[in-house]
Amino acid sequence: MQDGLTISDASSALGITAHTLRYYERAGLLPPIPRTDGGLRRYRDEDVQLLRFLAKLRLTGMPIRQVRKYSELVRDGDHTMAARRQILEEHRVEVEAQIRQLQRSLEVLNLKINLYEQGWVHGISPTNECTEKLQCLLEEKG
Amino acid sequence: MQDGLTISDASSALGITAHTLRYYERAGLLPPIPRTDGGLRRYRDEDVQLLRFLAKLRLTGMPIRQVRKYSELVRDGDHTMAARRQILEEHRVEVEAQIRQLQRSLEVLNLKINLYEQGWVHGISPTNECTEKLQCLLEEKG
DNA sequence: TACGCGCTTAGAGCGCGCTCTAAGTCAAGG
């Protein structure tokens, strides 16, 4: 009837439930999505594009309210580009920290699994260099 | 009065609030911590050790109930080592997936920031190879 | 025109992981 995706089409295209899409709109993460004469949402390409990016921000743990702030800046036009860039740069720092944190934890996990493998295969109590290394990693901050 | 750390000492040693330490115990993430005659908790080395590791699991997003399961297996003795190992291996898969997810998102973030830099420095609308690459990345699953 | 599914809204409910409160007990310094 009008161009753009229905909410259920947008939902399956984006992997976000219709409930959540409506919630995002109410919460100000999205601009008001255009409607048909009957009041049904029709998501345009640009809406889907924006959503794809905002979904990435959410995936990396950016809080709803900061995503909203970014999205509002987009709506406010080109003169907000420096501000938007700053938000993204600050968030990049966070994401990089998250990755480092996970990698440190992964190392601990690997060592621990290593110990279990040794204990399981050789039936010995785990008192060796792995154990020591594990101690060290666990005592580090973070 | 007895050996072991007070709850506030354990709290600052671990970077976990006393409230949360008590909550973890109630929630079954920890074995019952030994008490003084007066009923005050005294964290032994082994309790602190275990906590350090469980905290790592939490940091990587393992849900409370799964951490509890792991912790219960530890209490159940050596014959649960295979089961514990399996939990950790399954979790490792999750953590590796998280890292990959974050890295993909980071790439998107970098490209977007790149575009903002271009727009800001040159005052041009962003229609170039970066934009295309960004489109591609955003349209990928995940 | 009638059926039935999908859309609409405002608002309630939920799962998670803490986080804090209230009322009382313990313990070390003056």
Added chain:
DNA sequence: CCTTGACTTAGAGCGCGCTCTAAGCGCGTA
């Protein structure tokens, strides 16, 4: 002894991010 502050408990409250409900309207097919 008395104060002061940290400790104890059970349980309430909270912030987040959805997730679902109820009641009603839109719309494509027969």
